[in-house]
Each structure stands twice: as C-alpha cells, then as structure tokens.
Amino acid sequence: MSVSHTLGFPRIGNKRQLKFAVEAYWQGKITQQQLLEEGQQVRASNWQTQQQAGLDYIPVGDFAWYDHVLNHSLMFGAIPERFGDASATDIDTLFRMARGQAPSGQPAAACEMTKWFNTNYHYIVPELKKNQTFKLDSTLLLAEVKEALALGLKTKPVLLGPLTWLWLGKIKGEDFDKLSLLDDLVPLYASVLSQLSDLGIEWVQIDEPILSLDLPPSWQQAFEGTYNKLQAHPIKTLLTTYYGPLGDNLGLAVNLPVDGLHVDLVEGKEEITPLLDRLPRYKVLSAGVVNGRNIWRADLTRLTDTLATVRERLEDRLWVSSSCSLLHSPVDLDSESDINHQTRSWLAFAKQKCTEIAVLTRNINGTATAADKAALTDSDLAVASKAASSLIHKPAVQGRVSALTESMTYRATPFKTRKPLQKEKLDLPLYPTTTIGSFPQTADIRRTRRQFKKGEISLQSYETAMEKEIQTVLQHQEALGLDVLVHGEPERNDMVEYFGEQLDGFLFTGFGWVQSYGSRCVKPPIILGDIERPAPMTVKWSQFAQQQTSKPVKGMLTGPVTILRWSFPREDIDQSQSCLQLALALRDEVVDLESAGIDIIQIDEPAIREGLPLRKKDWATYLDWAVKSFRVSAGGVKDSTQIHTHMCYSDFNEIIEYIAAMDADVISIEASRSDMELLNAFEQFHYPNDIGPGVYDIHSPNVPESSSITTLMQKAAEHLPPEQLWVNPDCGLKTRSWPEVDAALKNMVAAAKTLRSCS
Incomplete structure (x- = not known):
C-alpha cells in the first residue's frame, strides 16, 4: 500500500495559542511550566488533527518555540559565547538568541534573522566560527517523540539535514570553509538517529532543501560522504527536498544512500519522468503533490490520475504528501464562517490538505470509501465553478x-537631477x-478597529479615535526631534x-x-x-x-x-x-x-x-x-x-x-x-x-x-x-x-x- 504523510504542520495552533502563550511568558504573565504545558497541548492537537484526517505517518519535531533552525542550533550546542554557557540549551537561551532577551539571563545582541529560502518565514541564522565545537543535547526532540508515542501515534521525526543547517549558517570571525565542520557535525546526527531507533522509530525525515539550489561541487560531493556515514543505522531515512525542482542535483539525490526521497512535484512537476527512470528499485518516492504553500483546493481527479500512473511504476514504493511543510498554510478552513459557500469550496487549509492527501492515497490504493468518492466529485465541481466565475477575470x-x-516604467529624470x-x-x-x-499598536487601537469592523461604533467615532492617535504619534516624533x-x-x-x-x-x-x-x-x-x-x-x-x-x-x-x-x-x-x-x-x-x-x-x-x-x-x-x-x-x-x-x-x-x-x-x-x-x-x-x-x-x-x-x-x-x-x-x-x-x-x-x- 502507498503511504500518506506530511512534512510538517503549522505550529501556532488553530487560534494562535502558541503565539499568545509565548508572548505572555516573555511578559512574565505565565510561568515557564505553564508555557511548556501550552506547547504540549498545541502539539497534541496538531497530531490529533493529522491522525483524524487519515494520515499514516505523523511528523514530530516540526514544532518550535521560535524557529526550527534555531532548535537545531541549540541541539548541537552552537550557542554564541555572548549568551553564556554553551551547554545551557534551555528555552530562555533559545529566546535570548532569537530576540536578545528572555525572562532569565543577561540581555545580549540577538542573532541575525533572514528569510527561509523563497518564503516569508524567517529563521535565526546559525553563527559558525573556525574550530567550532558541537555538543549534542537532543532532550527536547526526544521528549516530543515520546509524547507522540505515548499517544499511540505512528510517528516520523523530522530533522533539518546537516548540510542544509551548515549552508544556512554564517561565519563569524576568521574566514574558513564551513564544510570543514561537517566531520564533527555528522556524528551528532548519527547519535540522534541511534536514539530514535532505540525508541522504536522506523522512519526519520531529514530535510535537505538546499538540493533545490545551485550547489558548488564541494557541497554536492559532501552529500554522498555524509549519507554514507548515516546509513549505518537500522532506522530508515526519508530525504526531503522542496520549494523547487532538483535540476542538476537530481542524479545526486536519487543515488544517495537513503531509503526514500521526497520531491516537490508542485514546483518540480516536470521532473517526475526522470525521477521514475533513475530512482533505484529499493527506494521509496514521496510525491509532494498537494501544494503546501497555497490555499487553493487540490484538483483531486487530476492528481489521482497522475499518482495512479506513478504507482504503476513504483507499486508500494509510492508515498503521497504535501509539496513542503504545511507551516506556510493557515490551520483550518472550518474556522471561516464568513466566506460564501462557493468561494469557500475553492479553498483548503492545512487540516483540509491532510484530508486531501489521505483521500488521494486511498484512491490509488483502491481502498476509497464513499466519502472519498464524494470528495472527488466535490473537487471537480469546485474546479469547474472557479474556472467559470466572473470574480476572476476583468x-x-x-x-x-x-x-x-x-x-x-521610469521617473522622468535621473536621481542626480532629482536630488x-x-x-x-x-x-x-x-x-x-x-x-x-x-x-x-496598543490594545486600545486594536480594540477600536475591532469595534468598528463589527459595527459596534460609528465611522465618525472610529475616525476621531484614529485621528487622535495620529496626533499623539506626531507629537511624540516632534518632541523627539525627528526630521x-x-x-x-x-x-x-x-x-x-x-x-x-x-x-x-x-x-x-x-x-x-x-x-x-x-x-x-x-x-x-x-x-x-x-x-x-x-x-x-x-x-x-x-x-x-x-x-x-x-x-x-x-x-x-x-x-x-x-x-x-x-x-x-x-x-x-x-x-x-x-x-x-x-x-x-x-x-x-x-x-x-x-x-x-x-x-x-x-x-x-x-x-x-x-x-x-x-x-x-x-x-x-x-x-x-x-x-x-x-x-x-x-x-x-x-x-x-x-x-x-x-x-x-x-x-x-x-x-x-x-x-x-x-x-x-x-x-x-x-x-x-x-x-x-x-x-x-x-x-x-x-x-x-x-x-x-x-x-x-x-x-x-x-x-x-x-x-x-x-x-x-x-x-x-x-x-x-x-x-x-x-x-x-x-x-x-x-x-x-x-x-x-x-x-x-x-x-x-x-x-x-x-x-x-x-x-
């Protein structure tokens, strides 16, 4: 049978519970224990949502208090000296690295933050120095895996791959080749895989999205050596790439010594034929066909036909998934009561995308239920109504x-004339x-906007309040002496x-x-x-x-x-x-x-x-x-x-x-x-x-x-x-x-x- 899974789920909670809990902790309104309990509840809810959608494997380790790249920096002990003891991999160290301040510890300059590939998600940039030392502390990851196992879930832990983590890092101090750190980093990954294997984990997802980039030859060559070292463990590895096609890295990716390869078939749909032609016969192919970065409903009939053709070549070695993590998608369309029925039928958020993946998998497995067949019919109707809608074309x-x-497309004269x-x-x-x-944006401002939107105050009252705030802001700036x-x-x-x-x-x-x-x-x-x-x-x-x-x-x-x-x-x-x-x-x-x-x-x-x-x-x-x-x-x-x-x-x-x-x-x-x-x-x-x-x-x-x-x-x-x-x-x-x-x-x-x- 083909297998259904996602690469990750939104971590914020369906009502942004994590956001509010984290901010309350920063402000001293809740204790660290209360924060940890809220995080546990959000994780459990996320896992339950995916399980109820019918997914076979549930990702674990995609959760983060701030950012998943930062999680890995802490796990490897890559903590800049200004944040204190490199072994202090606690949550406050994490927050100080991310924002310069936490409820405990001395404030310090925050680490750099930049965009995650070509998305609007930001990550905290790892700081790397020559002769960097690493020290593994996988406590947080293992605790989350144990949480999921205790709930009876079939889990697939998620790791950011060693080469991608290094690639994203920034050299501080004396210049050197970042790849020189790889030999010290890979054993930490090997230890994590051993720890997960000891917990009875069958599959681990290792994300290497840099395989969608133009990589120097030295980095391409480093992949084979790295994964040769990691294959010695009994646990199975699913190597994942996303956000783009593999391009010239396709041959490298399909031949790496891993048990499965995930590819983004939304951005790289043209690569399916060469992938099928070159994938070794022992290896699983995870097809990322449901768009993890957008909110449009999938064309289930078209995707079923595509996947059925692929399954003829791969048989049970085909997995079905989202193109990338669902981190970039809203959580649940069921929360949207104000969108009209027709337009709503065109949309799918993270929860609904999980259901789409499960429906597609059962369809190609020949185990479709009446509800699955109805879902295909509904998908066909949505595709047709959207194509014919007068809301689209003007x-x-x-x-x-x-x-x-x-x-x-130009100013009338050049800058040197304008200046x-x-x-x-x-x-x-x-x-x-x-x-x-x-x-x-104070609580009063947000409350006033909210009241106006709900019709609780008049336009005149709203505008008066906004004008008063504008005057206040201007007075502040003039008093400060801004130009x-x-x-x-x-x-x-x-x-x-x-x-x-x-x-x-x-x-x-x-x-x-x-x-x-x-x-x-x-x-x-x-x-x-x-x-x-x-x-x-x-x-x-x-x-x-x-x-x-x-x-x-x-x-x-x-x-x-x-x-x-x-x-x-x-x-x-x-x-x-x-x-x-x-x-x-x-x-x-x-x-x-x-x-x-x-x-x-x-x-x-x-x-x-x-x-x-x-x-x-x-x-x-x-x-x-x-x-x-x-x-x-x-x-x-x-x-x-x-x-x-x-x-x-x-x-x-x-x-x-x-x-x-x-x-x-x-x-x-x-x-x-x-x-x-x-x-x-x-x-x-x-x-x-x-x-x-x-x-x-x-x-x-x-x-x-x-x-x-x-x-x-x-x-x-x-x-x-x-x-x-x-x-x-x-x-x-x-x-x-x-x-x-x-x-x-x-x-x-x-x-x-x-x-x-x-x-």
Whole structure:
C-alpha cells in the first residue's frame, strides 16, 4: 500500500495559542511550566488533527518555540559565547538568541534573522566560527517523540539535514570553509538517529532543501560522504527536498544512500519522468503533490490520475504528501464562517490538505470509501465553478496592463537631477532621521478597529479615535526631534491586508494566520482575481497628518511585489500579471498622495529579495518584472517628490544592480544585526542613491545606546558618503511598546546630532 504523510504542520495552533502563550511568558504573565504545558497541548492537537484526517505517518519535531533552525542550533550546542554557557540549551537561551532577551539571563545582541529560502518565514541564522565545537543535547526532540508515542501515534521525526543547517549558517570571525565542520557535525546526527531507533522509530525525515539550489561541487560531493556515514543505522531515512525542482542535483539525490526521497512535484512537476527512470528499485518516492504553500483546493481527479500512473511504476514504493511543510498554510478552513459557500469550496487549509492527501492515497490504493468518492466529485465541481466565475477575470484591468508604455516604467529624470530639487524643497539636515512607518499598536487601537469592523461604533467615532492617535504619534516624533515624520499607521491591521481590503480582486479570511517569525503571525489575503483600486486608500490619513505639522510626513504604501508575495497568489495566471495590476493600482495612489501635498512617499518592498527563484538562471526574468512593477508604481510623480522604499533581512550582494534599477530616491534596509556588513554590496557597487541603514533591531526589546548607534553609523560612513546616509530603525515599530520606542528613538536622534557635529 502507498503511504500518506506530511512534512510538517503549522505550529501556532488553530487560534494562535502558541503565539499568545509565548508572548505572555516573555511578559512574565505565565510561568515557564505553564508555557511548556501550552506547547504540549498545541502539539497534541496538531497530531490529533493529522491522525483524524487519515494520515499514516505523523511528523514530530516540526514544532518550535521560535524557529526550527534555531532548535537545531541549540541541539548541537552552537550557542554564541555572548549568551553564556554553551551547554545551557534551555528555552530562555533559545529566546535570548532569537530576540536578545528572555525572562532569565543577561540581555545580549540577538542573532541575525533572514528569510527561509523563497518564503516569508524567517529563521535565526546559525553563527559558525573556525574550530567550532558541537555538543549534542537532543532532550527536547526526544521528549516530543515520546509524547507522540505515548499517544499511540505512528510517528516520523523530522530533522533539518546537516548540510542544509551548515549552508544556512554564517561565519563569524576568521574566514574558513564551513564544510570543514561537517566531520564533527555528522556524528551528532548519527547519535540522534541511534536514539530514535532505540525508541522504536522506523522512519526519520531529514530535510535537505538546499538540493533545490545551485550547489558548488564541494557541497554536492559532501552529500554522498555524509549519507554514507548515516546509513549505518537500522532506522530508515526519508530525504526531503522542496520549494523547487532538483535540476542538476537530481542524479545526486536519487543515488544517495537513503531509503526514500521526497520531491516537490508542485514546483518540480516536470521532473517526475526522470525521477521514475533513475530512482533505484529499493527506494521509496514521496510525491509532494498537494501544494503546501497555497490555499487553493487540490484538483483531486487530476492528481489521482497522475499518482495512479506513478504507482504503476513504483507499486508500494509510492508515498503521497504535501509539496513542503504545511507551516506556510493557515490551520483550518472550518474556522471561516464568513466566506460564501462557493468561494469557500475553492479553498483548503492545512487540516483540509491532510484530508486531501489521505483521500488521494486511498484512491490509488483502491481502498476509497464513499466519502472519498464524494470528495472527488466535490473537487471537480469546485474546479469547474472557479474556472467559470466572473470574480476572476476583468477585461478592463487586463487591458490597462496591456496598454503600459515604456515611459510609465521610469521617473522622468535621473536621481542626480532629482536630488537637488528634493533637497531644496525638503531642507533636511545631514544624517536626516526618520522611522520606517508604523508605531506601537496598543490594545486600545486594536480594540477600536475591532469595534468598528463589527459595527459596534460609528465611522465618525472610529475616525476621531484614529485621528487622535495620529496626533499623539506626531507629537511624540516632534518632541523627539525627528526630521521626517510618519503618521504611525494606527488604522492598519497589517501592511498587506490593509491594502488588499481596499482593492478589488482580493478575498479575506478571519483566521487564516501563518507564522512569519517567532510569535509574529500574519494573515495573508488571497488574490482571487484581477486587481484594481476603486478609490483612494491612504490619502485621507496622510493629508490629515501633514496638516498637523510643518515637518514633512511620509505617505506610506506597501509595494506591488510585497503585496503579491505576502498574499496567497492565483495559480491560473503568471504572477507577473498580478504584480503589474497591483503596480497600476498603487501608481494611482501615489499620484493622489502627491496631489494632496505629500512630498515624500514610501513604497515598501521588503519581499523583493525573497521572491527570487531558487536557481540563478531564473533570476533575471523575475527581477525584470519585479523592478518594472516597482517603477510603474513610483513613476507618475514629479522630480521634487521623494520616493522611499524599505527592505529588510535580505542579502543584496547578488542583486544590487536591480536594487539600484528600482531608482528609489532613498532606500532603508536592515543593517544592525549584520553590524553594517550589508553595506558592503552598496559600497562595492557604488550605489548612487540615498540609503538609511537600520541602526537598531526593532525585533528585540533591548534599547540601543546612543553610542552604539553612533558607532554603527560611523561604520556606515566608511562605506558611503554622509551625504547619502539617513538614520532610522531597521523596521517598523508596530510590535514594540511606547517606553521602548521613545527611549530608542531618543538615543537615535542624539546619535544623529553627534554625527552632524563631527562632520
């Protein structure tokens, strides 16, 4: 019989229980024991959901208090010295590494955080040093496995593979070859496999998603030696890859000494024939056919036919699964009571995807029930109704994209011509200070928005409350002495959802939360059809804010690429078309903001780097339409209007020419966690426009000293002339408290004044 399983399940809980418990622990509202008990309940619920869906194997070890990469760093004792004893693999050490602070232990600079492959999930980057020593502590993993076994579950523990963990790590201090650490790391994996085997585990899942990347020959060669060493144990290993096709790593992957290979047949569906031709006869193939990264219902009839053909070749060596972990999917569609029946029939969240996998498996095994056959019928009806729906296609929107001209994709003149005009108009000092956009979202703000959405307060009461908050935020900034202000975005629930709610072509959920990092969850909108802007979205709030002060107030928008990347996209058209539709809608907003007297407009694009295809041969195609979309959104304004953009947690070295081609007058980036190392790319490229390297980490509650900010900016000035530099935090301040924000910004402004006095 074929086997059903997933690579992982959302860890946040169906009502974000884990998020709230973790944050309560950080705030001292619950004890560590209460936190541990909540985590245990979330895990048990997740396992039960998958078991009830009919899956044969339940993944264990996919749970994390903050991030699964960080879990492995702790398990191997890869704890930087600033966090204390490397053997202290407790939960507070984990939190200090992730956010710089925990209920116990001394605060320290948090580890770097960056995007997980081409997703909006973030991981804590392992820090590696020459002659790194490792020490295994698998207590947490083994405890979770024992929990699952005690519940009578057929478990499949999950490990992040040794080569992927090393690849994701960053060298600190003296340079060296990371692969030199492999010989010391592999025995730890071997020990974990032995420990799991002693518990009676039959299969272990080892994730090696770097097999979907362009790997240097030395890394390709390292795979064979590593897995030769690990095969000596009686436990069976399922090697998993995802997020893309194997490409030139296909031959390597199929011949590795493992018992099974999982492949992403959503992103790499064209590889099924060569996989079947080259897979050894003893090896299991796990087919990832249900999309783990999107929310659309699977076409069960089509997939059943595909899998039946594969099963003819493999017989019982075929497993059925999601393309990747369901970490990127909301938990349960059953929570959505406000989506109409027809549209709801087009969707599947993590719980429903588990059922789809089980139904597909029983169908190809010949054990389908009446309910399984009904599920195929329902799937056929959903596919047909979606294809015929008038909600999807709008000829006027498609026509506007077709009518785009070359002149609409550029500013009228180059930056060197625009800069003096903007300088004269704005009259800003050297090292101008600003923030990225959002300010603390207090419980009162969230309550007011919630009451308005439920109809419990009037529009007038809601707007009065938001205007009062905007005035408060502006007063804070003026008192602190910031040069360019923001209105604080109290009216916005999320930087993508807010815009999607005002654009035609989007669908929204009430509980479609997914984890972005740590306790930070987002609720991505769903791009249902063609996109257009029926009315201005931000002009009223920006205009009100500008009327309250003589200082410039930035208009704040989320860019087209980020709205696309942080939404669940359509699958019936190329994503470039949705992006250009968004760009035109935002272009209208930008022009309206300028007409309303807003002289600085920020179009945030934090997601542009994460959208890169995994293979470099595909980069240019993506970057061409991504950069074009940004320029379309910004291209309708006068030379004297200053366009800003913001990007965070990205490595810009390999795409710096495209960043420059976006032609934003000012770009702000995350640079504090990397100690300004990210500026190397801008210096070497001779980046021509202005840049604000983030001077402190807003994801940590630690308040930076003015001296540390001054030092960071002095490092920045070693890379770029002071005339190009702005001073700002590395991201928005939405998740921070007012005392933290006031203290940090006070020190930031003081640092800017020090820098000016020294220039």
